[in-house]
Amino acid sequence: MSTATPGEAPGTTHDAAHGHGHGHADPTAPVPFGVLAGYKTGDEMAHAVEKAVAAGYTHVDGYSPYPVGEAADALKFPKSEMGPIMLIGGLTGVCAGFIMQYWANTWGYSLNIGGRPYFSWPSFVPVTFEMMVLTTALSGFFGLLAICGLPRYNHPLFNSVAFDRATRDRFFVCIEATDPKYNKDEVTALLNSTHPESVEEVME
Amino acid sequence: MATAEVPARNTDLPLEPEMHPLVQNKHDLVSVGDAIGNVVLKGQHPRGWWIGFLAGLAMIQFLALAVCWLFYMGVGIWGLNVPVAWGFAIVNFVWWIGIGHAGTLISAILLLMHQKWRTSINRFSEAMTIFAVMCAGMFPLLHMGRPWFFYWLYPFPNVAGVWPQFRSPLTWDVFAVTTYFTVSLVFWYLGLVPDLAALRDQATKKWQKVVYGLLALGWRGSAIHWRRYEKVYLILGGISTPLVLSVHTVVSFDFAVSIVPLWHATIFPPFFVAGAIYSGFAMVVAIAIPVRHWYKLEDFFTDHHMDIMGKVMLATGFLVTYGYFSEIWMAWYGHGLYEWGTTIERMFGPYGWSYWCLIGFNCAFPLVFLWSKKIRRSEFWMELICISVLIGMWFERYVIVITLTREYIPAGWGNYAPTFWDYATMIGSMGLFLVLFFLFLRYLPMISITEMRELLPKKQGGGGGHSIMENAP
Numbered sequence: 175m176s177t178a179t180p181g182e183a184p185g186t187t188h189d190a191a192h193g194h195g196h197g198h199a200d201p202t203a204p205v206p207f208g209v210l211a212g213y214k215t216g217d218e219m220a221h222a223v224e225k226a227v228a229a230g231y232t233h234v235d236g237y238s239p240y241p242v243g244e245a246a247d248a249l250k251f252p253k254s255e256m257g258p259i260m261l262i263g264g265l266t267g268v269c270a271g272f273i274m275q276y277w278a279n280t281w282g283y284s285l286n287i288g289g290r291p292y293f294s295w296p297s298f299v300p301v302t303f304e305m306m307v308l309t310t311a312l313s314g315f316f317g318l319l320a321i322c323g324l325p326r327y328n329h330p331l332f333n334s335v336a337f338d339r340a341t342r343d344r345f346f347v348c349i350e351a352t353d354p355k356y357n358k359d360e361v362t363a364l365l366n367s368t369h370p371e372s373v374e375e376v377m378e
Numbered sequence: 379m380a381t382a383e384v385p386a387r388n389t390d391l392p393l394e395p396e397m398h399p400l401v402q403n404k405h406d407l408v409s410v411g412d413a414i415g416n417v418v419l420k421g422q423h424p425r426g427w428w429i430g431f432l433a434g435l436a437m438i439q440f441l442a443l444a445v446c447w448l449f450y451m452g453v454g455i456w457g458l459n460v461p462v463a464w465g466f467a468i469v470n471f472v473w474w475i476g477i478g479h480a481g482t483l484i485s486a487i488l489l490l491m492h493q494k495w496r497t498s499i500n501r502f503s504e505a506m507t508i509f510a511v512m513c514a515g516m517f518p519l520l521h522m523g524r525p526w527f528f529y530w531l532y533p534f535p536n537v538a539g540v541w542p543q544f545r546s547p548l549t550w551d552v553f554a555v556t557t558y559f560t561v562s563l564v565f566w567y568l569g570l571v572p573d574l575a576a577l578r579d580q581a582t583k584k585w586q587k588v589v590y591g592l593l594a595l596g597w598r599g600s601a602i603h604w605r606r607y608e609k610v611y612l613i614l615g616g617i618s619t620p621l622v623l624s625v626h627t628v629v630s631f632d633f634a635v636s637i638v639p640l641w642h643a644t645i646f647p648p649f650f651v652a653g654a655i656y657s658g659f660a661m662v663v664a665i666a667i668p669v670r671h672w673y674k675l676e677d678f679f680t681d682h683h684m685d686i687m688g689k690v691m692l693a694t695g696f697l698v699t700y701g702y703f704s705e706i707w708m709a710w711y712g713h714g715l716y717e718w719g720t721t722i723e724r725m726f727g728p729y730g731w732s733y734w735c736l737i738g739f740n741c742a743f744p745l746v747f748l749w750s751k752k753i754r755r756s757e758f759w760m761e762l763i764c765i766s767v768l769i770g771m772w773f774e775r776y777v778i779v780i781t782l783t784r785e786y787i788p789a790g791w792g793n794y795a796p797t798f799w800d801y802a803t804m805i806g807s808m809g810l811f812l813v814l815f816f817l818f819l820r821y822l823p824m825i826s827i828t829e830m831r832e833l834l835p836k837k838q839g840g841g842g843g844h845s846i847m848e849n850a851p
Contacts, residue, residue: 235602237601240832242601256606282541283541300628301553303620304557304628307561307621310613311561314564318568319595322600329596340579341598
């Protein structure tokens, strides 16, 4: 499952010796995605993430069947972007909802209801509120998917048989091949030093 | 705030009573997944499932019949007339939407209050919310006469240049119910995504891997994704809390903004919200008792849950009763001729029996017995009390709507009698609810696998009693 494009393959063939297995040489050769280590507990996993980050790796991620907050903390990802995204979404809903009602009942189709002013803003409050909730929720949901790169049907990590248990009872750490410091042997040695249950190189 | 210290995450929290069976029976991450997931994946469905599903299927036939006849003949087949122009349609609408409120309350308000016992019931009460709102929404749509023009309710550019009238509570209702349905669906589905991923990886059959794989959206449990996920979940909980209060408030405005005696009251919004929670909890317990029995999920939905939910019902039951008292008190103390006259007619008029049914089913019976812990922990008694509350809350809406038969001058008085088609539609809506609910039990995990795992003590592989969102800073 190489990601190399057909056009680039012939021109890069002679570089094969330089890359450490990045696979520019042969489009059919397996390209490593990263080294994956499995653990029995969330604490061990979080500890391994911490160690990898301390060793200077940046393209690291932890995987767990339920949220392990320490892992995200260790990745220096203490705050997510979702708050501002949902705030902007909600504010958009507030403005759009209010302006919509103002325009519809004042200019678009003005009805005299018991002599009330056309712009009777207090009666616009409920719909404005509902629109805020609606847009906040939708921006949260779709924003989450977009920012996480979901939905996707496949992922290189799903090539690992052991990784099936990431949604069950095992915790994983993956140091990815895109990391500037990536070297298969060094990464494997580092992960082995954290007493994992399994270590393997996952191909794309 | 001293957020730098995060010792709470590293230590086991004290075990809460509802978790005791999970520990005693030595569950671990795998056994939790098997107990909940195999119900779906292996199709181990007890006889009770067929009883519930087929009962629903039988009832839904009435709906099909009633709707076909309605579309052919028009709303004249219902017992609607002046002065009661809404009748069963609005009674059932309010009843169903009230039932739905428990799901959002459990998933949102209890989440914010760190009530971890909610974990075992939030999934199926959220599902219940969605199905109840669907049943509720059906009634105004059918009542329109020409339901295929339902989109006229929404603002959209049209040739006639007509826009909705946003000063009307009925338009507010359209927005409130639409938002409520959409947000409940998003909340529910978001909670399901990690569980669907768990099912995808646990499945052995090809079609299950494909279907759950597609529905799981490629979730892989990345630490960074989890952090974002929890943040979204927390904010959704935060905005659903005012939402759930606003929806029934807006529903109550349908009545309270009018000038009908006993409708035009400031007590209506809180009174409606309390009633909604009361009936919603009753529905959750009424369904959970047989389901936990059939599916052997007593480890997850424990007697302790029934106890707590009984207490919530006791509290909301008293709030509702206070509402009834306040209505009478305001009518008497306000010296309003029509208010007091309508109150007397409501209690002792031709429909007085329905008022006393309401008091009996909603206040007298449940509120006497719910005080006892023994009763709150007894399946039989709780089932009885919950059904009584559901009937009582239905009568509450009936009593409110029937007020229209005796208001202001006697020349405007009239009668209301539901027809066979009213009853057929109501029974049919219950059938729709049952069918949808039992299909949900069959194809989706009825308890959140992820959150249950997280609640397990660390020794058993869990997150040490943390609930979702506590990792979200």
